[in-house]
Amino acid sequence: MTAYAQTPQTDPEQPEQHQETEGRAARRRADSGGGKGSALLVFALPVLVALACVLPGLGGRQLWRDEHATWWASTLSWHYLGQLIDHIDIVFTPYYAAMHLWIAVAGDSPATLRLPEALAMGISAGLVGLLGRRMFAVRTGLLAGLLFAVVPAITRYGQEARPYAFATLFALLATLFLLRALEKPSLRDWTLYALAIAATGFGHLVAMSVLAGHLGLVVLAKRRGDRIAHYAFAGAVLLGLSITLPMVAKGSGQSGQIAWNNTTTQDLVDFPQELFGSWITGGVVMGLGVLGLLAARRYAVLLGAWAMLPPVLTFLTADQLHLFLPRYLLFTIPAWTLLLAAAVTRLTGRLEPEVRPGAVAKAVGGVLVTAVAAGYAFVAWPAIGDAKKDLPMEPDYAAAAQVIASGEKPGDGVIFNGGLSERRAMAYELRDRKAPKDMLMEWTPQQNGSYGATECGRPARCLKGVDRLWLVSTIADGRPPLTGAEEKKAAAIDEDFRATRTVRLNHVVVQVLERK
Numbered sequence: 001m002t003a004y005a006q007t008p009q010t011d012p013e014q015p016e017q018h019q020e021t022e023g024r025a026a027r028r029r030a031d032s033g034g035g036k037g038s039a040l041l042v043f044a045l046p047v048l049v050a051l052a053c054v055l056p057g058l059g060g061r062q063l064w065r066d067e068h069a070t071w072w073a074s075t076l077s078w079h080y081l082g083q084l085i086d087h088i089d090i091v092f093t094p095y096y097a098a099m100h101l102w103i104a105v106a107g108d109s110p111a112t113l114r115l116p117e118a119l120a121m122g123i124s125a126g127l128v129g130l131l132g133r134r135m136f137a138v139r140t141g142l143l144a145g146l147l148f149a150v151v152p153a154i155t156r157y158g159q160e161a162r163p164y165a166f167a168t169l170f171a172l173l174a175t176l177f178l179l180r181a182l183e184k185p186s187l188r189d190w191t192l193y194a195l196a197i198a199a200t201g202f203g204h205l206v207a208m209s210v211l212a213g214h215l216g217l218v219v220l221a222k223r224r225g226d227r228i229a230h231y232a233f234a235g236a237v238l239l240g241l242s243i244t245l246p247m248v249a250k251g252s253g254q255s256g257q258i259a260w261n262n263t264t265t266q267d268l269v270d271f272p273q274e275l276f277g278s279w280i281t282g283g284v285v286m287g288l289g290v291l292g293l294l295a296a297r298r299y300a301v302l303l304g305a306w307a308m309l310p311p312v313l314t315f316l317t318a319d320q321l322h323l324f325l326p327r328y329l330l331f332t333i334p335a336w337t338l339l340l341a342a343a344v345t346r347l348t349g350r351l352e353p354e355v356r357p358g359a360v361a362k363a364v365g366g367v368l369v370t371a372v373a374a375g376y377a378f379v380a381w382p383a384i385g386d387a388k389k390d391l392p393m394e395p396d397y398a399a400a401a402q403v404i405a406s407g408e409k410p411g412d413g414v415i416f417n418g419g420l421s422e423r424r425a426m427a428y429e430l431r432d433r434k435a436p437k438d439m440l441m442e443w444t445p446q447q448n449g450s451y452g453a454t455e456c457g458r459p460a461r462c463l464k465g466v467d468r469l470w471l472v473s474t475i476a477d478g479r480p481p482l483t484g485a486e487e488k489k490a491a492a493i494d495e496d497f498r499a500t501r502t503v504r505l506n507h508v509v510v511q512v513l514e515r516k
Helices: 015-031 036-054 065-074 078-087 090-106 110-135 138-149 152-158 164-183 187-203 205-223 229-252 265-269 271-276 279-316 326-346 359-387 397-407 422-429 487-496
Strands: 413-417 441-443 468-473 497-505 508-515
Touching (some): 036 110, 036 138, 036 152, 065 090, 065 110, 078 090, 090 110, 110 138, 138 326, 138 359, 152 164, 152 326, 164 205, 164 229, 187 205, 205 279, 265 271, 279 326, 397 422, 397 468, 413 422, 413 487
Antiparallel strands (some): 468 508
16 A cells, blocks of 8 residues: 555545556556565566676676776775875775775685675666566566666676676665655655665766656656655755765866766767667667656656666766766666566556456466567677677786786886876786886875876986886887887886887787896
8 A cells, every 4th residue: 555545535536546546556466466475586586697697707807997996996095095085086985995895805806806796786686676566567577677687788897896886776776765765655765765865876976867767756746646755855865965965076076087088979879889788789678668668657757767867968968077988877777677678568468557467468478578588688698798708908917917927037127108007907917926116106106195106207217226127018009118108218218228028918018128
């Protein structure tokens, strides 16, 4: 029984009565699926499928630049972490703090670093199922959760040590708590909703745009006659925002760190492929998802705003905010899969008000849902496999570390050239070995309160005392490895050293330099 049904309605012509009837029917349809048993089914099965996609090969793909940043920040002492976030990445403070504790307990192998994100994606699949069940029917929730689980991008970012999986998880939790609070208002559920909103912001600020869809749902509740929903919503949002506002205010001064992201119309064209992991999976979900708006009925505003408004807003403000990145918008995928599931199950008659299908209709509907989920998984499977491979444009730092480890001699030094975080990446790859001394680092990243070190202003002086250097350079397109290096640095190396060995790897070159 919903909170709205507790108020007697005597005028059959009032729109509230129609909405009350529809709300009761929706709840009966959910309950007819087996009550708590159906809730367990629509949660557990998508979780298992998502984990079956994400967990195999969790540590197989080597870390890339952003994941190296997670490792670096999360392994700093609390003092140096505080200095780092004072200058950059304050929006990731809760994530880095949690990962700091996780690494202290579990270690920092690639699989270990990614395990929390993999579990977050698995739980997210189950929450998609619960949302679909609550809003529509058991089959809708089950189909939506299964579709979400086999989206290639879910595997891709479930295997990445960055906070995007948590932003998706908390956006789903916030939506679920809102639905519960609107159906049966309680201080507990509104408080949980406020905390989930704050957690969504801590996952990623862009994910807080899910509030637009929430607002639409609250406005509809007010029109149905709910006299407190909009006040409770406003209070909960203000509470959630008050927790995140200090971070937002500080982070606004650090927005220059993503100024490199210059969006073009081609990025918009490629958006379905980049968001979902392949053209065919993205095209199917987004194409049929638009049709799902007709089947979503009272939840069309919620799901439509959730799915479409964040990419539209971030694209229109891309020149100023630089936030139009598919990984920032990962949290919109649940809305798309819910819309697609609503469209498919609508064909079975499961979403018609006051209709209770017979055994034959249920069987036909079950076959259809199974066929859709299996067919989508079959199409998505190659892209899921691709999502587990090393990123093609990322330097092969793991192989570079192997080259150094196999040929290093006592007294060797190492230097770096390029702009792809070579120093930080090699620090990770050589973390369990005695790495060569970084000869040109004068100020460490910790001392700078940043991710980058300051190199020696007088390279010739800093290179004295070393007869053999390892050069790690990401100038790997056939040009000399020192291309683009600071003039004094290049001159000192050219004058005093000669290359005796060069190993060219994927987008990275390792060169042995010996003193002349």
